[in-house]
Each structure stands twice: as structure tokens, then as C-alpha cells.
Amino acid sequence: MRKLKEFIVEKLILICGLASIFFVALIFLFLLKEGLAVFKTVSLFKFLFGKSWYPISEPAQLGILPLILGSLLITVGAAIISIPIGVGCAIYIAEIAPLKIKETLKAGIELLAAIPSVVLGFIGMVTLVPLVKNLFNLPTGLTALSGSIMLAFMAMPTIVSIAEDALYSVPKTYKEGAFALGATHWQTIWRVMLPAASSGILAAVMLGIGRVIGETMAVMMITGNAAVIPHTILAPVRTLTATIAAEMGEAVVGSEHYFALFAIGIVLFVISFAINVTADSFLHKRQQ
Amino acid sequence: MAKIITKNLNLWYGTFQALKNVNSTIEANRITAIIGPSGCGKSTLLRVFNRMNDLIEVLRTDGEVLIDDTNILDSHTDLVVLRKKVGMVFQRPNPFPLSIYENIVFGEKIHADGITRDELDEIVEKSLRDVLLWDELKDRLNEPALRLSLEQKQRLCIARLIAVKPDVLLMDEPCSTLDPQATARVEELMRELKSRYTIIIVTHNMQQAARVSDNTGFMLLGELIEFGKTHEIFTAPRDKRTEDYITGRYG
Ligand SMILES: Nc1ncnc2c1ncn2[C@@H]1O[C@H](COP(=O)(O)OP(=O)(O)O)[C@@H](O)[C@H]1O
Numbered sequence: 001m002r003k004l005k006e007f008i009v010e011k012l013i014l015i016c017g018l019a020s021i022f023f024v025a026l027i028f029l030f031l032l033k034e035g036l037a038v039f040k041t042v043s044l045f046k047f048l049f050g051k052s053w054y055p056i057s058e059p060a061q062l063g064i065l066p067l068i069l070g071s072l073l074i075t076v077g078a079a080i081i082s083i084p085i086g087v088g089c090a091i092y093i094a095e096i097a098p099l100k101i102k103e104t105l106k107a108g109i110e111l112l113a114a115i116p117s118v119v120l121g122f123i124g125m126v127t128l129v130p131l132v133k134n135l136f137n138l139p140t141g142l143t144a145l146s147g148s149i150m151l152a153f154m155a156m157p158t159i160v161s162i163a164e165d166a167l168y169s170v171p172k173t174y175k176e177g178a179f180a181l182g183a184t185h186w187q188t189i190w191r192v193m194l195p196a197a198s199s200g201i202l203a204a205v206m207l208g209i210g211r212v213i214g215e216t217m218a219v220m221m222i223t224g225n226a227a228v229i230p231h232t233i234l235a236p237v238r239t240l241t242a243t244i245a246a247e248m249g250e251a252v253v254g255s256e257h258y259f260a261l262f263a264i265g266i267v268l269f270v271i272s273f274a275i276n277v278t279a280d281s282f283l284h285k286r287q288q
Numbered sequence: 289m290a291k292i293i294t295k296n297l298n299l300w301y302g303t304f305q306a307l308k309n310v311n312s313t314i315e316a317n318r319i320t321a322i323i324g325p326s327g328c329g330k331s332t333l334l335r336v337f338n339r340m341n342d343l344i345e346v347l348r349t350d351g352e353v354l355i356d357d358t359n360i361l362d363s364h365t366d367l368v369v370l371r372k373k374v375g376m377v378f379q380r381p382n383p384f385p386l387s388i389y390e391n392i393v394f395g396e397k398i399h400a401d402g403i404t405r406d407e408l409d410e411i412v413e414k415s416l417r418d419v420l421l422w423d424e425l426k427d428r429l430n431e432p433a434l435r436l437s438l439e440q441k442q443r444l445c446i447a448r449l450i451a452v453k454p455d456v457l458l459m460d461e462p463c464s465t466l467d468p469q470a471t472a473r474v475e476e477l478m479r480e481l482k483s484r485y486t487i488i489i490v491t492h493n494m495q496q497a498a499r500v501s502d503n504t505g506f507m508l509l510g511e512l513i514e515f516g517k518t519h520e521i522f523t524a525p526r527d528k529r530t531e532d533y534i535t536g537r538y539g
């Protein structure tokens with residue numbers, strides 16, 4: 001009887017596992033089937049490097065370069081803001097903060113991670129956007145910069161928690177060795193702990209950035225959504241994700257526009273996949 | 289000449305007393321061995337001399353530890369200066385995950401400002417020569433130190449230490465991860481270094497203590513039971529407990 005129970009449970013778990021793989025494969029196939037269809041009418045090169053995105057004009061222009069640059073600009077901006085703050089915060093939590101502050105900070109960061117992105121986007125819209133507008137004297141605060149700041153907040157929890165973990169798992173013997181040579185705490189952190197944790201910290205950064213690239217709601221709300229090539233970080237931009245979210249509802253099923261949106265999905269998929277694989281390889285390097 | 293003197297030294301981890309009224313005189317340019325069964329407080333005593341125990345929050349000490357006539361337990365002691373003067377080699381070799389070169393210049397870089405590349409190169413060569421690694425490693429200075437063999441790592445840790453020009457070398461079971469040949473070579477190195485440094489070695493290996501040391505202290509349950517010339521401790525111990533230990537009656 002017990003054996004039978006074991007058997008059934010085991011098989012059920014196996015089926016669940018297989019099902020999840022099956023669904024992922026299905027989604028991917030669907031994405032490919034719908035997305036690749038667009039290349040019947042536009043070449044891959046023209047699609048990736050075309051400078052204008054006018055999907056409903058006649059004839060449609062399906063160049064996603066402005067969207068790629070929009071995503072890139074916002075992501076780089078978010079990285080520049082979130083990496084130093086996130087890694088600094090991780091160092092503070094792992095090495096410097098007294099126990100009580102450490103617990104509070106960790107809880108705070110988990111809370112930040114738990115805020116739904118629509119809510120963050122909404123808060124950004126009513127606080128950050130006017131601030132950027134007034135600060136730089138712009139016609140509108142809906143800019144790439146606003147998006148970058150917003151996304152930096154979203155990347156931060158991931159960066160902090162994984163980088164903190166990486167610092168925490170640096171062998172205590174390194175720290176002792178540095179102290180025994182007369183190094184101060186800060187010298188020990190800077191010259192020994194950070195190099196020792198570098199692959200884990202890199203992974204933290206990659207995963208944080210990965211989250212930023214896939215983000216949709218918040219950026220759609222505060223970046224202005226203009227599909228033109230941005231020349232400064234103070235210009236409105238539109239990202240790959242926001243384009244899909246905004247236009248999928250109105251695209252006619254089976255139209256060129258519809259297929260192009262799926263092709264954008266493929267591009268996003270490839271980018272996230274590459275980032276995750278790179279992050280993973282850093283994490284594995286650390287474990288060796 | 290006395291280099292380190294402990295006077296009525298007591299130490300507590302929270303409520304647990306790990307050192308009980310330790311009185312000893314450690315001579316300069318000699319190798320002093322500290323032996324005793326596991327858990328008797330050998331490492332604890334060693335870590336008093338460079339105040340490594342300060343990392344532990346619940347630690348309390350009283351008594352005096354004079355190094356060159358200065359009480360280093362004094363709260364005004366500059367730990368950076370102390371640790372530069374009193375260096376430590378650990379049980380498991382712990383080179384930093386940096387290159388061989390960077391490991392050796394680590395101390396110099398943190399203590400001296402504006403040192404030139406030529407001066408650093410010189411320090412690297414001299415330190416590696418002192419630990420007899422120069423010929424083996426001179427073409428591999430930019431390789432990661434973690435790639436070295438255990439013995440090379442431990443020698444590198446000694447080189448990294450003498451690069452900051454300490455007076456005292458504390459060694460906590462420095463050979464416990466090495467094979468017998470490597471151990472013999474590291475012991476040989478210790479004899480060579482003795483003329484320039486005061487060396488204190490903790491070991492649970494009595495043969496090692498007998499081979500390398502001039503003076504030996506035997507500890508048991510936090511007490512320093514007997515302290516004196518190595519050959520006297522091993523041939524004519526005065527305390528019954530020392531005799532029991534060296535004849536192998538404790539584990
Ligand atoms: N950080 C610590 N906190 C509490 N007790 C400790 C700590 N370090 C060592 N001890 C205790 O102090 C005693 C002496 O330890 P140690 O000096 O490491 O012994 P040995 O090096 O002779 O094996 C042991 O009983 C050990 O359990």
C-alpha cells in the first residue's frame with residue numbers, strides 16, 4: 001500500500017515536471033511560428049536596423065532600431081544608477097551594519113521587491129516625472145531618465161540580495177588573513193572581499209539588469225512612448241516591451257503588424273536568455 | 289632576551305574561561321612551541337599576541353601581555369601597527385584569490401603610500417627567495433595563487449607575511465595540511481628564519497615540537513602547565529601531566 005502511494009506520488013511529480021518543460025517548449029514554438037512569419041515581408045536586417053517604426057502606415061515600416069535603442073538607453077541608465085548603490089548597500093549589509101540595522105534593511109529590500117510594478121510606475125508618474133521635468137526644465141518629464149531611475153529601484157533588490165549573499169560566502173579565512181597583515185576593515189573589503197566575490201557580484205548585476213529589460217508596465221507609464229531614436233537621456237523613448245504591450249490589442253490577428261510584435265518577442269527572449277546564461281555561468285564559476 | 293611576556297593572563301569567551309592565569313616568557317630569535325591536546329587553548333593564546341580574538345564580540349581578557357615592554361592588551365593599542373609587527377600564519381593556507389605577485393605586495397600596498405613598481409618587484413623577489421620559492425615561481429608571478437600546491441600556498445603565506453617585515457611570526461599548526469616531506473621542508477625554513485624573527489608555533493604534533501623548537505610550553509584545559517627548554521620538557525618533565533601527555537597517555 002505504502003509502496004503504491006510512493007509510486008503514484010513519484011509519477012505525479014514527474015508529470016508536473018514534464019508538463020512545465022512541455023509548456024515552455026510550446027510557448028517557444030508558438031513565438032517562433034508567429035514571429036518568423038514577419039520575415040516573409042521584411043528582411044532580418046531591415047527589421048533589426050530599420051530606423052522607423054510605423055506599423056500601420058501604408059506600406060508599413062517595421063524597423064525596431066528606435067525600440068532597441070530605447071530599451072538599451074533605459075537599461076544602461078538603470079545599470080549606472082543601480083549597480084553602485086546596490087553593491088554599496090550589499091557591502092553595508094554584509095560587512096558593516098550592526099545586526100539590528102541589517103535585519104531592518106533586509107526586510108525593507110524584500111518589501112521593495114514585493115511592490116507590484118504598476119504601483120511603482122504609478123508612484124513614479126506622480127512624483128518622479130514632475131521632478132525630472134522641473135529639474136531639467138523640460139516640456140515633459142516622461143523621459144528615458146525617469147524610466148532609468150524607476151527601473152533602478154526594481155533592479156536594486158535583486159542586486160543587493162545576490163551580491164550580499166556572494167560577499168557573505170567569501171571564506172572567513174581571507175578576512176582573517178587580511179586583518180592579520182594589519183589591513184583595516186575597509187582595505188579588507190576593497191582589496192580582498194570584493195575580488196573574491198566578484199563573480200557572484202557580476203551575476204547579481206546581470207540578473208538585476210535582466211529584470212529591468214523584461215519590465216513593461218512601469219516603463220510604459222513613465223517614458224513617454226515615442227518610437228523615435230533618442231539623442232539624449234532626457235528625451236521620451238519607447239522600449240521593446242512597451243511596444244508589444246501597447247500595440248498587441250489593436251493589431252489585427254495575422255497581419256504584418258501582429259507578426260512583427262511576435263518577432264519583437266523573439267528578440268526579447270534572445271536577450272533575456274543570453275543574460276541569464278551569462279549570469280548563470282558566473283554563479284557556477286563561483287561555486288567551483 | 290625576552291620578546292613577549294604574559295603576566296597572569298586570563299581570557300573568557302562569554303562565561304567560558306579559555307585561558308587561566310598564563311605566565312610565560314618568550315625569547316627573541318628562538319622558536320617556541322605550544323603543545324597540548326585539542327581544545328586546550330593553544331590557538332586562543334596565539335591569537336592574543338596579535339589580538340585576532342578582537343573579532344569575537346563576547347571576548348574578555350585580563351592580565352598583561354608585554355611585547356617589547358608595551359602592554360598590547362591596552363585599549364589604546366594601534367592594531368594596525370601591532371599586526372604589522374606580529375604576523376600570523378594560519379592552519380589552512382589562506383592566500384588571497386589574487387595573483388602570486390599581488391598576494392606578496394598586499395601588505396606593502398596597504399602600509400606604504402606611493403611605493404614604486406620597482407620597489408614592489410624587489411620586495412616580491414626578496415620575500416620569495418626567503419621562503420625558497422623564487423626559482424619555482426619567478427616566471428609565474430601573475431598566475432592566481434589559488435593554483436599553487438598546498439605547500440607552495442603555505443610558503444606563499446609566509447612570504448606575504450615577511451614582506452611587511454614583522455618581528456614575530458605566529459604559526460598555528462602551519463603543517464597540519466601538509467605531507468611529511470613538505471612538513472620537513474617548512475620546518476627547515478623555520479630554522480632558517482629563526483635568526484631574524486621570534487617564532488611561536490602551535491602544534492599538536494609532539495615530534496614536530498621536539499624537532500624545531502628551542503622552548504616548549506605544555507597547555508591543558510586553558511592552563512600553561514609547564515614551560516621551559518624543549519629538551520628538558522621532553523626528557524625530564526617536572527609535572528606529572530606533562531609526562532603523561534608526551535608519553536601519549538592523553539589523546
Ligand atoms: N569563538 C569562540 N567562542 C567560544 N568558545 C571558543 C571560541 N574559540 C574557541 N573556543 C573554545 O576555547 C577552547 C580553546 O580553543 P582553542 O584555543 O581553539 O584550542 P586549541 O587550539 O588548543 O585546539 C575550546 O574549548 C573552544 O571550544
Ligand SMILES: [Mg+2]
Binds near residue numbers: 331332
Ligand atoms: Mg587550534
